[in-house]
Amino acid sequence: MRNLVKFILNNHFFLLFLLFEIVALTLVFQNNNYQKAFIFNVSRNISGYINSHISSFSKYLDLDEVNKALLEENTRLRNSLISSYKLKVPDPGNIEFDSAWTQQYNFIPARVISNSVNKQNNFISIDKGSLHGVQTDMAVISHQGAVGIVTGVSENFSTIIPLLNTDLRISSKLKNTGYFGSLHWDGVNPESAILHDIPHHVSLHRNDTIVTSGFSAIFPEGIMIGTIEDFEIKGGNFFFITVNLSTDFRKLNFIYVIDNIFREELMELDNSADYD
Amino acid sequence: MTKILSRNIIRIILLVFFQIFILNNLQFGGYVNPYFYTLFIILLPFETPGWLLLTLGFILGITIDIFSNTPGLHASATVFMAFLRPLVLDYFAPREGYVPGTFPRIYYYGLGWFFQYSAILILAHHFFLFYMEVFRLSDFLLTFYRVILNTIFTLFLVVLSQYFIYRR
Structure with a gap:
């Protein structure tokens, strides 16, 4: 004992x-x-509070650029408004379209309060939390395209796991042919990611558009992810595609959290299918 | 004694703030993120007992972790660095040993000594940190490139700080 x-x-x-x-x-x-x-749920509140103060200072430096981006987005949205269209057919008959539609997605705007691109597993914090309706597993996009998925929520802040995190995989597809694969980041360049599982007989071209597939009930279908930068066949029957990401993660300022109103219904369906 | 204590408390607070508010937001080239907070371990007095050294390293690392969403990563690297410090100090000790009342700074032991001493500690810290972060050997060279690049930047800041802030 004494020796011990x-x-x-x-x-x-x-x-x-x-x-x-x-x-x-x-x-x-x-x-x-x-x-x-989960572990950082408690500390998120503290660090979120401090980080939001820093970012409220630094966002002034980006105001010009943010204004421009918002203006561009507004223009695009205005162009797609029904009021900018003129009826081509003189008499459409008495079909009432309004009641045939119901809302599926709800957008929650938020501001990025901390962000990184130079680690292997990057994380983003935003200034909206459960009080504002944000829940885990919601999709996050910016005006340029897909950003990531919400992984943790506290009352006033949330953590997002962005595309620039080697742990995240997103189901995505080619816009023109509809072939789908899974996209993930290899941890090298914050401007590009890798798309797997596209069979080698598909004809590909540089600058083809990659969008979300909408299979996971998280992302809506057709959200822009990026364009093909390069592709090669690497071991086996699948392409190894380098995708140039459309979102500039270094300049992320304002983002939208997407709430899929039918997600619970979809999940219930999936779960009940498991019992059979 | 109280002077040394208060100085170190102020230093750790300033370094943590500088790291999380300024350096962690630096993003050029996608690879560079200097970890200047390691200066705290470098500048601790020679007489710091071993247990205190390790404890301070752990507290410093875990604080940085909390603000950068990397639980345990910086803590393990900083504890490793604190563990190496006495060995490195022994290795670089002048023949007559360290004079009581002096501190590990350029002012007392010269640029050459300080450069070697801090370079080894920072390299060890960054090596541990970056390889722990990737946790695979497949991108060995890319990670090595990051280690070297960041070591140069951190070392540059550490040496520069000695001329601007701690002139005496």
């Missing part, structure tokens, strides 16, 4: 080092991806 105490006292520096490393590395491995958002 002596041993511990003599080697306390090394033993303490081991202890701290074990604690720290446990933290690293236990919080690899989605659980990370």
Whole structure:
């Protein structure tokens, strides 16, 4: 016993080092991806509060650019408004279209308060939380295209796992042919990602558009992801496609969280299918 | 004694703030993100006991972790760096040992000594940090490039700070 105490006292520096490393590395491995958002639920409130103050200062520097982007988006939306169209057919008959439609997606605007692009697993924090209707597994887009998925929510802030995170895969498809595959980031360049699982007989061209497939009930169908930068066949029957991301993650300022109103219904259907 | 204590408390707060508010928001080239907060471990007094050194390293690292969404990552790297510090100090000790009442700074031991001492510690910290972050060997060279590039930037800031802030 005395020898043990002596041993511990003599080697306390090394033993303490081991202890701290074990604690720290446990933290690293236990919080690899989605659980990370859970652990930080408490601290998110504190750091979110501080970060929102920093970003409220720094957003002034980007005002010009943000205004321009919003203006462009408004123009596009105005152009697609029904009031900008003129009826081509003189008499459409008495068909009433209004009641045939119901809303499926609800958009929640939010501001980015912290963001990074230079890590392997980047995260984004935004200034809207459960009080504003944000829930986990909602899709996030910007005016340029897809951004990511909400992984953690506290009352006033949320954490987003963006496309620039090696843990995230998004189901996406070619806009013109409809072939789908899964898109993920390889951790190298914040401007491009990799699309897998497109069979090699599909004809591809540079600058073909990649959009979301809408299979996961998270993203609506047809949200812009990017364009094909390069492609090659790598081992087997599938293309290895480099996609130039349309969203500029370095300049992310305002984003929209998308609430799919029918998501619960879809999930219930999926779950009930499992029992059969 | 209280002077040293208060100085170090102010230093750790300033460095953490500088790291999370300014350096973590620096984004040029997609690869560069200097970790200047390591300066705190470098500048601790020679007499700091081992247990305190490791504890401070852990607290500093975990604080940075909380603000950058990387639980345990910076903590493990900073504890590793704190563990190496006494060994590195021993290795670079002048023949007559370190004079009591002095600190590990350029002012007392010269640029050459400080450069070597901090370069090894920062390299160890960055090496541990970046390889832990990728956690695979497939992109070994790319990660190595990041380690070297960031070490140069951090080292540059650390040495520069000695001339601007801690002239004495």
